[in-house]
Amino acid sequence: MTVWDRPEPPARPVPLDRERIVAAAVALADEGGLEAVSLRKVAARLDAGPMRLYGYISTKEELFDLMVDEVYAEILPEEQPGDWREALRVHAHRTRQATLRHEWLADLLGGRPTLGPNALASTEFTLAALDGLADLDTVRRAVETVSAYVTGAIRREIANVRAERATGLSKREWQRAHGPHVTRMLATGRFPTLAKAVHDGREVDADESFTTGLDWVLDAVAAKLTQPPS
Structure with a gap:
């Protein structure tokens, strides 16, 4: 029986329910990442005994799903x-905006599908957008392709955000600090294509990078949808 199917225990003197438990867990994760979340810490945030949470959630993995x-x-x-x-x-x-608000989500995207009502509604939304435009297998592959791009791009962006926080260096500051090494390596002539990209390429911010990549993926999906069946 999944956590969504399991009934909640009877009410106790100190009010507690899955909604309050999940809200407390999300707040802890927003403050300190997934490593800041445990049933003990959630219970402490709710001023409840840790054992009471087991009446609502069996494992930390169930809590993450919620x-x-x-x-x-x-x-x-x-x-x-x-x-x-x-x-x-x-x-x-x-999806990107929600992950920027809740950075820990990047660590949980792309694994086994979650089966909660909101996640299922999200999957329904993406599949319904393409329903009737191609055969079912093509629709599923299209949704999976877009999802793979979104997940990868978001994880990369969050990794950069965390790196800036860990080092205390912005992207520009990091580039300046490592510039001499890169200059020496490019001067060897071993990396001519990379040198051209570094010297002549246009720098874009995270918003433009995400949007451009997404448009390219959607262009590819559109081309596939208009292909005649083989």
């Missing part, structure tokens, strides 16, 4: 856009 599903409620758009491309674009940007 936390992810809570954030999926933020990701799910209120309305389904009429255009499939706009629907997938909106969903992708809302």
Whole structure:
């Protein structure tokens, strides 16, 4: 029986329910990452005994599932856009925005699918956007391809955010600190294509990088959808 199917225990003198438990866990994760979340710490945040939480949640993994599903409620758009491309674009940007608010989500994206109601509604949203435009297998592969890009791009962005926090150096400061080494390596002539990219390439911020990459992936999906069946 999943955590969503399991009934909650009877009420006790100190009010407690899964909603309050998950809210406390999300707050702890927002403050200190997933390593800051444990049933003991959540119980302390709620001024309850740790053993009481086991009446609602059996493992920390179940708690993580509930936390992810809570954030999926933020990701799910209120309305389904009429255009499939706009629907997938909106969903992708809302996923990124939610992860920037809850950095720990990046560590849980891309694994086994979560089965909570909000996560299932999110999957329904993306599949419904493409329903009827191609055969079912093509639709599923298209959604998986967009999801893989979004997950990878978000994880890379969050990794950069964490690196800046850990080192205390902004991207520009890090580049200046490592510039002499890069200059020496490029001067060897061993990396001519990389040298051209470094010297002549245009620097873009995270927003533009994510949006451009997403548009390229959606272009590829559009091309696949218009291909005649083989």
